[in-house]
Amino acid sequence: MEKMVHIIREEQAGDRIDKIISTLDPEWSRSQVQQWIKDGSVLVNGIQVKTNYKGSLNDSIEIIIPEPEILDVIPEEMNLEIFYEDLDVLVVNKPKGMVVHPAPGHLTGTLVNGLMAHCKDLSGINGVLRPGIVHRIDKDTSGLLMVAKNDMAHESLVNQLVAKTVTRKYKALVHGNIQHDHGTIDAPIGRDSKDRQSMTIVDKGKHAVTHFNVLERFKDFTLVECQLETGRTHQIRVHMKYIGFPLVGDTKYGPKKTLDIGGQALHAGLLGFDHPRTGEYLEFEAPMPDYFIDLVQTLREND
Incomplete structure (x- = not known):
């Protein structure tokens, strides 16, 4: 105790x-x-x-x-989209709407439940509720995640994240028309004192850096590619709001009047890292999900 x-x-x-x-x-x-x-x-x-x-x-x-509650995670058969797998690591394309790992009161239907049914060996460094999980993306964000299948791989991947050598690029659709073709947002992120479930820019927050490039402009929206230098909670969502271009569909950080797409238009499309055992650089790219493709096409047609 x-x-x-x-x-x-x-x-x-x-x-x-x-x-x-x-x-x-x-x-x-x-x-x-x-x-x-x-x-x-x-x-x-x-x-x-x-x-x-x-x-x-x-x-x-x-x-x-209090001591943390001891919980068991139940393996669940799921049709996971596995991009890569060997004895040490696994790369999976998480669909929009899926939670990454269980939490008290929410123990089923998560990516971890599916991973435990798919493979029996996952690293135990993060405990019973987060086996194999090295990094996370939000429930309504789709895209690629690397998963560690043993503790050696887990430590290697975490060290790469700390050293900022992992490549993570996201596609995001934001409100407004960004005039600059590219930019960098360097602003510390911490818990919002007025809303503990939200993050915000605070002077004493954790160092956070996001680079962005404009991919396509529409009348009232902009399609951007964001590259993470750090990986803070809700980083892209908070940073894009901070510069005045919140994500489409983001009811937490975006405007009240946004497109109803069931969550933020954000996709972790590119992931690259050094293999923990061989040192070989591996890079994977997942296309935007159908809803995102259809949304962009509709904006093109309306313009």
Whole structure:
């Protein structure tokens, strides 16, 4: 059982206790923290409080972090589109609408469920809920993911991501007409203090860099290719919003009036990396899904 103690700072005084605690770790949701408070896992100055308790300067918060729930992931037969596979790595083209890995309360229908049915050997570095998963893409983003089938491959692929030697290029359709043919967005990304489920540009956020090239312009939209230098949560979606060109279909970061396509128009189309065992550079390209192709064709015809 892990414990954590936090002393309330001046700028936190007067805030609700659940809000204060949820800002201490980006993995802690406010609803999760509220449950800890109700369960008695949070003490303020040695006393149990309610979720609406407002902290005072120098209050001592003791948080008893519960052990993670032990969960089993059930293999599920799926018609996965495997682009490459050997004894060490696997490259899969994830469809739009599929979650990458299970989470408490959402244990079936994910890519990991399908991968476990497809192959028995996946790296265990990321634990029972994320076997083999080296990097992720959002539920409504389609495209290529590399998967590690053993711990050696996992460590190699993670090190390549850290060293920024993995090639990751995305196709995105955005609102507005970008005048520059290419550009670089260098802006730090962190959790939005007003909405813990969203990311935003914050001074003390994690370093994030996205390069973009314009592929085609339409009257009210632009088709771009974005290349990731870093891989922060929702990076392309947050960065394109930041420069005034949010993704089409993105109800979280885009305008209220957007095209109804069931999520952001974003496709991880190109993936390249050095093979963990041989060192050979491998590169794969997946065409845009049919809905994306049809959407672009419709915009061409309307123009």
